[in-house]
Amino acid sequence: MAGKELHVTDIFLAVQVEAIVAREGAIMAVEKGFSNYVIESDSLQIITALRTTTTDRSVIGLIVEDTKSLMARVTGEVTTHIRRTANIVADCLAQFGRNIGANLTWFEEPPNFIIHLLFEDCN
Known part of the structure; x- marks a missing residue:
């Protein structure tokens, strides 16, 4: 399991x-040499396109x-495709990411702020 907070503009x-x-x-999957990679998204457009x-x-x-060429490796x-209601942690992470203004990456053990998100209301 891995995650990344990325600040993007425009x-x-x-x-x-x-x-x-x-x-x-x-x-991330290619760089780390992962043999398995799962994309779960509540965006049917993205899943269909991929x-x-x-x-x-x-x-x-x-x-x-570009993503399809990476996935081929x-x-x-x-x-x-998952329901938006099953994607609550991802939604909370997105809200958190809007406020931090920095890039973060984690592997295997999630940082404490993610664990806290599971037990707190992210709104």
Whole structure:
């Protein structure tokens, strides 16, 4: 298990953020030599785009194509669409990330602030 908080600018669509998140996860999986990589997202558009074999020519197309090329380098990759209600921790992390203004990466053991998010209201 791994995670990353990334500060990005000049993003205008939620789907752009979702695409960047998927790519950053794929980059991390390749850099760390992970043999398995699972993308769970409540964005059906991202999951569909990553599963298709045709070239994505949408506004997020370049990011999607880059992510697919990275995913091809990982042995066991899975893309799964989940309900937004099952993605509460990710939503809390996104809210937290908007406020910290820094980049953080963690592996295996999540930092304490994530554990606290599980037991507190993130609003």
